[in-house]
Amino acid sequence: MAPQDRTLVFHRRIVVTAPLRCQESGQSEADAAVGRSLQLDYSKVRAYWQRTKPSLLGPYMMEGFGFPASAGRFRFRGEQDAVEEAVQDLRSSISVLDFGSGVGVWTEYFAQRFANVVSVEASPTLYAALKERCSRYPNVATFGSDVLSFEPKGRFGLVFLGGLLMYLNERDVRVVLSRLVPCLEPDAVILCRESTIRHGAKTLQGDYQVAYRSVETYQSIFSAAGFDVVSVEANTAYINVQMSCELIKKWKALVPERFRCLPVVGRLAYWGLRLGYPWNTRLIPWLLARLGREFPSLTNHFFVLRPSVQVAADRRDTSSHGTQLVEEMFENAR
Numbered sequence: 001m002a003p004q005d006r007t008l009v010f011h012r013r014i015v016v017t018a019p020l021r022c023q024e025s026g027q028s029e030a031d032a033a034v035g036r037s038l039q040l041d042y043s044k045v046r047a048y049w050q051r052t053k054p055s056l057l058g059p060y061m062m063e064g065f066g067f068p069a070s071a072g073r074f075r076f077r078g079e080q081d082a083v084e085e086a087v088q089d090l091r092s093s094i095s096v097l098d099f100g101s102g103v104g105v106w107t108e109y110f111a112q113r114f115a116n117v118v119s120v121e122a123s124p125t126l127y128a129a130l131k132e133r134c135s136r137y138p139n140v141a142t143f144g145s146d147v148l149s150f151e152p153k154g155r156f157g158l159v160f161l162g163g164l165l166m167y168l169n170e171r172d173v174r175v176v177l178s179r180l181v182p183c184l185e186p187d188a189v190i191l192c193r194e195s196t197i198r199h200g201a202k203t204l205q206g207d208y209q210v211a212y213r214s215v216e217t218y219q220s221i222f223s224a225a226g227f228d229v230v231s232v233e234a235n236t237a238y239i240n241v242q243m244s245c246e247l248i249k250k251w252k253a254l255v256p257e258r259f260r261c262l263p264v265v266g267r268l269a270y271w272g273l274r275l276g277y278p279w280n281t282r283l284i285p286w287l288l289a290r291l292g293r294e295f296p297s298l299t300n301h302f303f304v305l306r307p308s309v310q311v312a313a314d315r316r317d318t319s320s321h322g323t324q325l326v327e328e329m330f331e332n333a334r
């Protein structure tokens, strides 16, 4: 592991002050075996999310490990600290766009803090749960739609992309980001939370299709789409739970199904690592890196983006219609 890679895990926050240049995706031979074309099959992505259980654990990819429901709440609370830091300077009067909102835990969180939230989710199963969760918030408009065909109207002070970009091909990541530019308030931020790998990019093929990219790969994509990366922060709550997930995956690979006792072993793995939080999210990967092991294999980061100066200057001037257009979206959602 190169020293620069360790910074991703151990330095909670990396602040980027200069726009980054594009780099090539460093696809290794091992990556190629996982996903030769690096293209996602969207019909499989859709099918996966359609059959996902609409619990807090489901969209967090934490079902089937024997973890308690509190594991989802722990991760959500841990992530709130990072989100809070990213949004603390935003006015409460702004509108928020939550793309790929799952069951809507973040939509609900933003609804309690900001004037309006427009929430878009493609999976009918998760959308139903989102709608139900947010029905008591008159300042939330929900859309059961694919973000690739959804045209946001109005002006948003915050766009939240919580684990969405990893289900989009690189070209579509750029399309979605570029389409957001005219809809951003002058001081708006885009907050992304994505699963990350240490090097390059790879896609998992099969029934669960996903594109994992390194922090550097995301930075290149954001830069190419005309965004400056203001900060990158390791998602320690995710990393903590991910370590338990990877242990349980190893357990599942070693032990026949009838002897797995997941409700017990899953809780032991979860609570064992949870008690050492947050120190073990740095210590364990650091110790294993000394032994030449990358653990956990998957990490997760928050990225705060702003349109680059040039892109911001080219932004279409729709400011006078911004509020009106968001209101129109609320009419359409009814």
Ligand SMILES: C[S@@+](CC[C@H](N)C(=O)[O-])C[C@H]1O[C@@H](n2cnc3c(N)ncnc32)[C@H](O)[C@@H]1O
Residues within 6 Å of the ligand: 045, 049, 059, 060, 061, 099, 100, 101, 102, 103, 104, 105, 106, 120, 121, 122, 123, 126, 145, 146, 147, 148, 161, 162, 163, 164, 167
């Ligand atoms: C990892 S989950 C995250 C859910 C939520 N943002 C959160 O943080 O809890 C990813 C979500 O993105 C949704 N999604 C994936 N591709 C999408 C697309 N093209 N359009 C809309 N939603 C999509 C999935 O259905 C799923 O709900």
